[in-house]
Amino acid sequence: MDAMDGFDNKTQQELQQFVENESSKAKLNGIIHDLTDRCWKKCFAQTSSISSGSLSSSENTCVKDCVGRWVDTSYLIVKSLEKMR
């Protein structure tokens, strides 16, 4: 990589580590964008117009449960697939 020219080995390693950390952060952000979109659609499907910028306690519960059940679902699928082998 041309950009690495002029950096010594130690600095190159540091930079590589930094880039790896940043890309796992980017991956996590991608998951959160997807999940926010999904839970927004689940929890506000019945809401015809937005009357408040903040979350009511039932909306807050819905969003949190949505995240929890999403993670449960993905674990359950992995477990079920393992049993099928």
Next chain:
Amino acid sequence: MDMFKGIAGGNSAPVSSQEEKKKALMERIAQEQSIANARALVAKINENCFDKCIPKPGSKMSSSDESCVTKCLEKYMTVWNTVSSEYIKRIQTERNNFQ
């Protein structure tokens, strides 16, 4: 990767030491990341708040449409933050159980 060249190669402000070049490169990468993240969020808000607030597009934006969009924007960001902290909390719990 052209974006790195200006920093490592130095056609912008002259950077003296390798340490400074490293820091500048890291800052640039982190900045690019946060811009990409903000763009993704704005695109999602646009999509979801348009669907929610403008079910039947009229000849112009009404004040109630505008108020809906403004509140929707605020609400979507709140949901993003809730999802983020809830997801991270759960993943950390799972990791601790696994160890």
